Structures are given as C-alpha cells and as structure tokens.
Amino acid sequence: MNEITAPTKEAVSFFQHWLDVLIGFAPTLAASLLVLVLGFWIARRVDKGLEKYFKRKQYDVSLEGFIRSLVSVGLKIVVVLTFAGMVGLPTTSLLAVFGAAGLAVGLALQGSLANFAGGVLILIFKPFKVGDVISSQGETGEVLEIQIFNTILLTADNKTVILANGAVSNGTIINVTRHGSLRVNLKVSIDFTEDYEKISKLIEDILLNDPDVLKTPAPTVSVQEFGESAVVLAIRPFAHPSKVPDVQNRVYEKIRKAFVDQKVKGPEIKRFVMD
Numbered sequence: 001m002n003e004i005t006a007p008t009k010e011a012v013s014f015f016q017h018w019l020d021v022l023i024g025f026a027p028t029l030a031a032s033l034l035v036l037v038l039g040f041w042i043a044r045r046v047d048k049g050l051e052k053y054f055k056r057k058q059y060d061v062s063l064e065g066f067i068r069s070l071v072s073v074g075l076k077i078v079v080v081l082t083f084a085g086m087v088g089l090p091t092t093s094l095l096a097v098f099g100a101a102g103l104a105v106g107l108a109l110q111g112s113l114a115n116f117a118g119g120v121l122i123l124i125f126k127p128f129k130v131g132d133v134i135s136s137q138g139e140t141g142e143v144l145e146i147q148i149f150n151t152i153l154l155t156a157d158n159k160t161v162i163l164a165n166g167a168v169s170n171g172t173i174i175n176v177t178r179h180g181s182l183r184v185n186l187k188v189s190i191d192f193t194e195d196y197e198k199i200s201k202l203i204e205d206i207l208l209n210d211p212d213v214l215k216t217p218a219p220t221v222s223v224q225e226f227g228e229s230a231v232v233l234a235i236r237p238f239a240h241p242s243k244v245p246d247v248q249n250r251v252y253e254k255i256r257k258a259f260v261d262q263k264v265k266g267p268e269i270k271r272f273v274m275d
Contacts, residue, residue: 032086039079047072067120112149118165119148128175133182133241135174137163177241181214184237184248188255189230191265196223196231199264203235206254212243213251230266 047068054064085091123146128134132143134153139161141153151168153161176182190199200221207219217238224234235255239247259266 028086032083035086036079036083039082040076043072043075043079046075114166115149115164118169121169122146122165127173133176135176136168137171139163181238182241182244184239184244186235186248186251187224187232189227189232189266191230194264202258202262203255206251206258207237210247210251212239212247213237214239
C-alpha cells in the first residue's frame with residue numbers, strides 16, 4: 001500500500017507546484033495577452049487612419065501600400081516584442097539578431113535604398129507629377145511614370161529615359177510645366193531704318209490673335225540687341241506646354257508673311273533663330 005501511495009503524493013506535490021506557479025503567473029499572462037490584443041487593435045486602427053489620410057491626400061497607390069505595410073508590420077513587431085518581454089522571453093538576443101540582419105541588408109542594398117528613399121520623397125513632396133515636363137540629371141522630357149526606384153521620362157525626340165530617384169531627389173529639378181504655361185523665346189531681325197513701334201504693334205497683333213497664345217501672362221515684344229546691321233527683336237509669347245511647338249512654328253510663319261506683305265526690310269528676315 002505504501003508503494004502505491006508514495007508516488008501519488010509526489011504527483012500531487014508536482015501538480016500542486018505547477019498549479020501554484022500557474023496561478024502566480026496568471027496575472028502577468030493576462031496582462032501580457034491584454035497588451036497583445038490591445039496592441040494589434042491599435043495597429044489596425046492606425047492602418048485604417050493611414051488609409052483615410054492617403055485617400056484624402058491622393059498619394060500614389062504604390063507609396064500608400066508600402067507605408068501602410070511598413071507601419072503595420074513595425075507596430076506588430078513592437079507589440080510582439082513587448083509581449084515576449086512581459087512573459088519573460090529573452091528579447092535582447094532577438095533584437096540583436098534583427099539589428100544585425102537589418103545592417104547587413106542595408107549595406108548590401110545601399111544604392112537601392114537611396115533610390116527607394118528618393119522615390120518616397122518624390123511621391124510625398126511631389127516636386128513634379130506624371131504629365132509634367134522636367135529637366136533633371138541633364139535630361140529633359142515628359143514624366144511618364146514615377147516608380148519607387150526610378151522616374152521614367154519621354155524626351156522630345158521620343159526616347160525613354162530612366163532616372164534613378166536617389167539622384168533626382170538629391171539634384172536640381174526644373175519643372176517646366178509647374179505653373180501650367182511656358183514662355184516661348186523667339187527672335188527676328190529688322191533693318192535699322194524700320195519703324196520699331198509699327199513692327200512691334202504688327203507682331204503683337206499676330207500674337208494676340210493666335211488661339212494658342214495665352215493672354216495671361218501677356219506676350220511681349222522688345223529690343224533684345226543691336227546687331228552689326230540690324231535690330232534684334234525678342235518675342236515672348238506664353239503657351240500651354242503641349243502647344244509650344246505649334247505656337248513657335250505658326251508665329252514665325254505669320255511674322256514672315258506679315259513682313260513680306262508690309263515689305264519690312266531685314267537682313268535675316270528669311271532666317272529665324274530660336275533660343
């Protein structure tokens with residue numbers, strides 16, 4: 001009988017010990033689970049808030065998805081580490097592993113991360129948007145696409161240029177179409193003996209009657225310089241960026257016809273030089 005009851009007492013003592021441990025640990029476990037549940041709930045609420053914010057600000061979809069995922073995963077990692085620390089799991093070693101892995105990945109992808117950061121800055125601060133004509137890194141063209149790592153341009157001679165966002169965001173960006181209009185720089189030469197005011201009025205009438213020349217800002221005609229045997233006139237109409245080539249060609253042709261009709265003398269009347 002003693003041989004049967006002795007193990008039973010040991011078993012009871014064993015289970016009693018762990019029951020006491022469980023009861024003593026229950027408040028900590030409950031608090032840890034509460035933190036875990038509450039932390040995940042907060043992460044979801046933050047994600048919903050970011051979704052509403054991005055919809056209101058109309059940011060790029062790719063940027064929205066990345067930032068929402070980054071914030072959500074980051075918050076959940078913090079919550080899990082907090083839970084692990086509360087229940088007594090070693091978090092220092094986990095943080096060291098994550099930090100070493102992050103450092104290794106960062107060094108390996110240094111150039112790509114610079115381009116990625118540049119893309120994020122471009123999408124957030126919007127120095128230009130799709131459809132704008134910009135000059136950057138020695139290239140000028142229409143922005144076809146803004147990606148996370150690259151910006152794609154279409155040049156005037158129909159070439160596709162892919163620019164690294166890191167270089168673009170750290171360099172000078174000239175946004176040609178930011179204000180919705182572009183100045184067309186033209187010039188013609190007339191003889192010294194011609195009536196400047198009469199010819200200036202003639203050119204202004206041509207500009208004001210052209211359907212693609214903007215009335216605001218108003219076009220101007222002025223003396224740019226005196227050549228060896230001629231007065232060089234600077235003609236400055238404004239037009240929508242997409243209409244600039246049409247305005248340039250049409251205005252030159254109309255001026256040529258008007259000069260011929262009015263018999264305006266000019267040593268360079270048949271050769272128009274563009275800026």
